[in-house]
Amino acid sequence: MAKQRIIVVGGGLAGLMTTIKIAEMGVAVDLFSIVPVKRSHSVCAQGGINAAKDQQGQGDHPDIHLDDTIYGGDFLANQTPVKTMCDAAPQIIDLLSRMGVPFNRTPEGFLDFRRFGGTLHNRTAFAGATTGQQLLYALDEQVRRFEVAGLVTKYESWEFLSLIRDEDDGRVIGITAICNPDMSIHHFAADAVHICTGGPGIIFGKSTNSYINTGAAASRCYQQGAAYANGEFIQVHPTTIPGEDKLRLMSESARGEGGRVWVPKDGKPWYFLEERYPKYGNLVPRDIATREIFSVCVEEGLGLDGKNQVYLDLSHLDETFLNRRLGGIMEIYEKFAGDDPRKTPMRIFPGVHYSMGGMWVDFEQQTHIPGLFAVGEVEYQYHGANRLGANSLLSCIFGGMVAGPKSIEYINGLKRSADDVAPSAFAAEQNRQIEVFDDIYRMTGKENPYDLGDEMGEWMTNNCTIVRHNDKLAATDEKLVELLERWENVGVNDASRVYNQYVLRTRQLKDMLQLARVICLGALRRDESRGAHFKPDFPERDDENWLKTTMARHTPEGPSLEYEVVDTSIIKPRPRVYSKS
Amino acid sequence: MAQKTVQLRVKRQDGPGARPRWEHFEVPHAPGKNVISCLIDIARKPVTLEGRETTPVQWDCACLEEVCGACTMLVNGKPQQSCSSLVDNLEQPIELAPLTKFPVVRDLVVDRQKMFKNLERFRAWVPIDGTYPMGEGPLLSAEDQQVRYNRSRCMTCACCMEVCPQINGRSDFVGPAVIGQVEFFNLHPSGPEEMGKRLEEMMGTGGIHECGNAQNCVAACPKEIDLTDAIAEVGRQVTIFAVKKFLHSS
Amino acid sequence: MPEVPYKEFILRRLHSLTGIVPMTVFLAEHFWTNSYALQGAERFNEAADHIRGFPYIILIEIFGLGLPFAFHIAYGIKIIYSGDYTIYANNPAKNWMYVLQRVTAFPILAFLVFHVITIRILHGIGDDVDLHATMVDVFANKFLLAFYVVGIVCTCFHCANGIATAAITWGLTVGPTSQKVAGAVAAGVGLVLSGMALWSIRGFMPEAAPEAAEAIEAMKAAPETVLYLIESLRGVIA
Structure with a gap:
């Protein structure tokens, strides 16, 4: 067999961990990233990473971590x-500690752990309030080591465009990608491809996600035959700072360290989460905190100054303590909101944050397409209907540790390498992509992708987030179809073949619309309430009919939905009641 | 005072080596608006203040909350992240220009690869034996953690490079950012061998000796990294290393 | 010729070293000797003769002073060429120090060449030398006096700032506090040196009143220059 290569698309935590695992086993990796990998969205993760190391005498155990995760995810996760x-x-x-991540330490020098939502244990290791950034850098450094050793080749500022599949058996044999600085399109051969491109938050317009989190790569794989699972499960984070261009996350760790959520009621602070959930207090899972804040503002009309905002209060805590453990997020609040959270309570409101759903993968992280693996937020596997805080970094890294070696196992079992495939197959897909872009360059309509994107975002945020109604979901899907039609009428006013974001965004928008339909229709179909998916008309969880995974497949007419049984082999589903338990 | 519009002057450049020009734009104002929102507004409707149609301005951005470092540009002459540059804090017309110490790709987009190459050159990593279970990492005092954490927040944004008078076409100084990283890794208890290699490289072309002590870097760092401490500390390490190396050399 | 490893590093550190030893050390000695003038022409000439009478003086002057000076100057020109001279608005004080350190090099060089040629070479060689008289003649010219004042002040600033930055370069002062303290100490050294040098000029004033008055008039530039020096150094202290 010819020289083996594996492609990793995405340079966040998931992509980097996958890369490290593969390179460590001596196989060469081509790593594609739309931004230099150090600028990946993982940098935005703040609060920490979970591990039941039980270093604080609380009797924590991985089994309790498992139970918290499954229960927190409303039993939808395998x-x-x-x-x-x-x-x-x-x-x-x-x-990670060996790699040099500067985790916060106890006085003796051991790792410190703090508490996060949906658990009663201090299980979250953290590096200030920029844990994701610190983990990303640590993995980036290890990848750089392999890069110097010649095992990893980075393609930064390259965007993934499509899979190349073998005509006979449908397995993945490579990808096409566009080089942003000169807009040239190329093909790359590989025996396995990992998609590690993160979530689709930008579909909702404003979210806590980075500008690059369009979900376009996942959508492109979905449109080429990969199934997209549980798309309707979108986490709305309870505490974000409303902003013009994005909703900036205010980490759950703020509450983990003692932050309190309140609104004034009858002239006094009303700590509604603590009152309603005496045991978990401010640290109920995110879906619940979000719905409570939403109802206090929207239904009870108690939002601050009549706006959809509540207080997240750290001002009663010691400044040095806050600076050491939450410095990063307080800086963000100070810079963007202008107030000092050490002195005045922060004003926050829920905002779209994370997609529990994603590309369907098996327990070895492989999609339905042979040789195509998916890792990180882009896949659906670990969080069920609601993700617990500080589990995302864990799932990214763990997923990479599984996917890397499994992909090597996979390529070792192959009879034919991608190098044995006739070059014409690669050239054909490359030409098809060149054609797609040439068509975009020729568009002369009146629409522009930014306004269309805003419209999509508004409809999705209004109708497909915290509270969902079937009539509104149906109308949203109609709107998405309309936007897809209007997309054909976009006008491209920039013919440049140098770093043309307008053209790239236009292409991404169409893929975002396709994926938005998956999210919307999945929500429309699922007539129950589970985790982040809440329908007032169907307020209960319905295990009999809906304890199953949604699987969307692309057809020219739109998403076709199938369902799959959930693996509940370890913990028997039980009612999810945080107010008592 | 809320203003109804925001005026911007943007330095445009169509591609590497192309001739730069200035364009003047006006976009709607909104409370809390940042420079990036203005650039998105321009992309929606790329028409200059004089009413002339133009192409959308190109810029880099990702996280929009000042942790990724992508969107650094000159805002009214100062290098800073355009996401955290709120228009209400800026004098108008807001002048946007690409960083001057890096090759321009297009408009406000520059190529900062040389900073990542520096990290390669200076072995900015902890040389772990492998990713397999090998027990816990080394203990670290809470105080040392605070120093390491401070250095580790470097997002390779290039503000320090931009203001450093020793970085220009006539000097090959590697710049403050990577020296901070060298100190960061030298602080890790992973063996003196790697530290020696880093220090040896620091004595090479464009190494720490090119620092001119203007101390602009520390004033420009958006993450308040103690870059001058790091430079002096690595300077000390290099001094000791060089003397020892000389005394032991055969 | 084989490539010298770490050439630039070694040259740059040598540049730093030659600035401290011998240059600053020599300067202190020189100004101390000048101060004998305050005790009269005879005492000064004695002191100068004593030094000129050192054994191996030519060797000391060539290899201990001349060559290190020449190297410091030559490599300094390279450093000056490789710098940028725009001031970063967020850090004006220290950025100005960086610029002044380089800018002062030019008047220092001009002064140094003039001073060495006119005093040491043209009037300082031979057995029958009255350096005090020579200096009195020099200072009788108010332009030359002003030139000396500027030269001295620039040299002292360059030395003081050089001491402060060398402490950073060699890694003696790592944190902001120690750098501030070192900056203050260096400023003190600069002030003492320049004070000593400027004050000792009084010892070279001619007896005749009119010229003295004229010379003292010209010296008014000195306090202003010194004040400027203090102002600049406050940046280090601040």
């Missing part, structure tokens, strides 16, 4: 991979 992840978590923390 339990076997979640268990493996929770079991591996302590070793992952050790590895």
Whole structure:
């Protein structure tokens, strides 16, 4: 067999961990990233990473971590991979610590842990309030080591465009990608491809996601045959800072360190989460905190100054303590909102944050397309109907640790390498993509992708987030179809073949619209309430009919939905009631 | 005072080596608006203040909350992240220009790869044996963690490079950012061998000796990294290393 | 010729070293000797003769002073060429120090060449030398006096700032506090040196009143220059 190569698309935590695992086993990796990898969205993760190391005498255990995760996810996650992840978590923390991540320390010099939502244990290791950034840098450094050793080739400022599949057996044999600085389109051969491109938050217009989190790569794979699972499960984070261009995350760790949520009621602070959830207090899972804040503002009309805002209060805590443990997020609040959260309560409101759903993968992180793997937020596997805080970094890294070696196992079992395929197959797909872009360059309509994107975002945010109604979801899907039609009428006013974001955004928008339909129709179909998916008309969880995974497949007419049984082999589903338990 | 519009002057350049020009724009104002929102507004309707149709301005951005470092540009002459540059804090017309110490790709987009190459050159990593379970990492005092954390927040944004008078076409100084990283990794208890390699490289072309002590870097760093501390500390390490190396050399 | 490893590093550190030893050390000695003038022409000439009478004086002057000076100057020109001279608005004080350190090099060089040629070479060689008289003649010219004042002040600033930055370069002062303290100490050294040098000029004033008055008039530039020096150094202290 010819020289083996594996492609990793995406340079966030998931992509980097996958790359490290593959390179460590001696196989060459081509790593594609739309931005220099150090600028990936993982930098935005703030609060920490979970691992039941039980270093504080609370009797924590990976099994409790598993139960918290499954229960927090309202039993929609397949339990076997979640268990493996929770079991591996302590070793992952050790590895990161060995890599030099500057985790906060106890006075003796051990790792410190704090509490996060949906658990009663201090399980979250953290590096100030920029944990994601610190983990990303640590993995980036290890990848750089392999780069110097010649095992990794980075393609930064390159955007993934499409998969190249073998005509005979449909397996992945490569990708096409566009080089942003000169807008040239190229093909690359590989025996396995990992998609690690993160979530689709920009579909909702304003979210806590980075500007690059369009979900376009996942959508492109979906349109080429990969199934997209549980798309309707979108996490709305309870505490974000409203902004003009994005909603900036105010980490759950703020509450983990003692921050309190309140609104004034009858002239006094009303700590409504603490009152309604005496045991978990401000640290109920995110879906619940979000719905409570939403109802206090929208239904009870108690938002600050009549706006959809509540207080998140840290001002009662010691300044040095805050600076050491939450410095990063307080800086963000100071810079963008202009007030000092050490002195005045922050004003926050829920905002779209994370997609529990994503590309369907098996327990080995492989999609339905042979040789196509998916890792990180882009896949659906670990969080069920609602993700617990500080589990996302864990799932990215763990997923990479599974996917890397499994993809090598996969290519070792192949009879034919991608190099054995006739070059014409690669050239054909490359030409098809060149054609797609030439068509975009020729568009002369009146619409522009930014306004269309805003419209999509508004409809999706209004109708497809915290509270969902079937009539509105149906109308939203109609709107998405309309936007897809109007997309054909976009006008491209920039013929430049140098770093043309307008053209790239136009292309991404169409893929975002396709994926938005998956999210919207999945929500429309699922007549129950589970985790982040809440329908007032169907307020209960319905295990009999809906304890199953949504799987969307692309057809020319739109998404076709199938359902798959959920693996509940370890923990029997039970009612999810945080107010008592 | 809320203004109804925001005026911007943007330095445009169609591609590498192309001749730069200035264009004047006006976009709607909104409370809390940042420079990036203005650039998105321009992309929506790329028409100059004089009413002439033009192409959308190109810029880099990702996180929009000043942790990724992508959107650094000169805002009214100062290098800073355009996401955290709120228009209400800026004098108008807001002048946007690309960083001057890096090759321009297009408009406000520059190529900062040389900073990542520096990280390669100076072995900015902890040389772990492998990713397999090998037990816990080394203990670290809370105080040392605070120093390491401060250095580790470097997002390779290039503000320090832009204001450093020693970085220009006549000097090959590697710049403050990577020296901070060298100190960061030298602080890790992972063995003196790597530290020696980093220090040796620091004595090479464009190394720490090119620093001119203007101390602009520390004033420009948006993450308040103690870059001058790092430079002096690495200077000290290099001094000791060089003397020892000389005394032991055969 | 084989490539010298770490050439630039070694040259740059040598440049820093030659600035401190011998240059600053020599300067202190020189100004101390000048101060004998305050005790009269005879005492000064004695002191100067004593030094000129050192054994191996030519060797000391050539290899201990001349060559290091020449190197410091030559490599300094390279450093000056490789710098940028725009001031970063967020850090004006220290950025100005960076610029002044380089800018002062030019008047220093001009002064140094003039001073060495006119005093040491043209009037300072031989057995029958009255350096005090020579200096009195020099200072009788108010332009030359002003030139000396500027030269001295620039040299002292360059030395003081050089001491402060060398402490950083060699890694003696790592944190802001130690750098501030070192900056203050260096400023003190600069003030003492320049004070000593400027004050000792009084010892070279001619007896005749009119010229003295004229010379003292010209010296008014000195306090202003010194004040400027203090102002500049406050940046280091601040």
